[in-house]
Amino acid sequence: MFKTLSRKTVYQNRWMKLHEDIIERPGGIEGLFGVVEKPDFSAIIAVDNGHIHLVEQYRYPIGQRSLELPMGGWPEQPDADPLALARGELQEETGYVAEHIEQIGYHHVDNGGGTMGCNVFFATGLTFSGRNPDPEEADLEPMTLPLTEFERRIKDGEILDACTIACYGLAKLKGLV
Incomplete structure (x- = not known):
């Protein structure tokens, strides 16, 4: 020990x-x-009619834009309920509200150097209600892709966010996509 x-x-x-x-x-x-x-955060795999909802944003540490799942945490509420966080981040970043949302897993993001973990949610029955982006995410652009295109972009190395890939892999292994 x-x-x-x-x-x-x-x-x-x-x-x-x-x-x-x-x-x-x-x-x-x-x-x-x-x-x-860092506190845990929630990531949301939001799927409707064979399409997945994503966001693209500039990630300063890597100096480039990144296509990824909607995800995030609330620094002012580090102990926020993961489900409330998932619902809030989905609506804030994509403008969608989910009729059905369930937690399908949890994983450590960097267990060799950090404490942060990711609560993984799967959302369906989506209704657009309007985006409410955080001012710090003004460059965030929502995007919807067919699942086949999303998977191709992962295979071709166009989607590089490890959390996005891990969350989707979990959903795929569970037969949800």
Whole structure:
């Protein structure tokens, strides 16, 4: 079992904390770990009539636009109910409200360096009610693709967001798409 000997918060903002931990591994060997602490978020696979609803936005860390599932968290409510978060993010980013939405899984996003996890939801029975994007997401563009086109873009390396690919893979394995 790993033992934390000390923890120092080296950076913090409203979205995350970065800790530097001194740890002791089994066998007594000490080490250093950088740990990014972020709250969990929800990702939504919204499918209607053989089409999937996505968003495209600029991702500053990679310096390019990214096509991905609607997803997100609320920094001001880090303990928000995952279902409420999923419903809110779907409507905010795509403008759609789901008649049926269910959690189909959960996964760790970067278990080698961070605490953040993703609650995975599957949504159907979609009705457009109007977008309400966060001001920080002004460049976010909703997009709808046929499932076959979406899968082709994953296979061809045009969709590179690991969370989007993992969530869709889970839905596919469960026979939902």
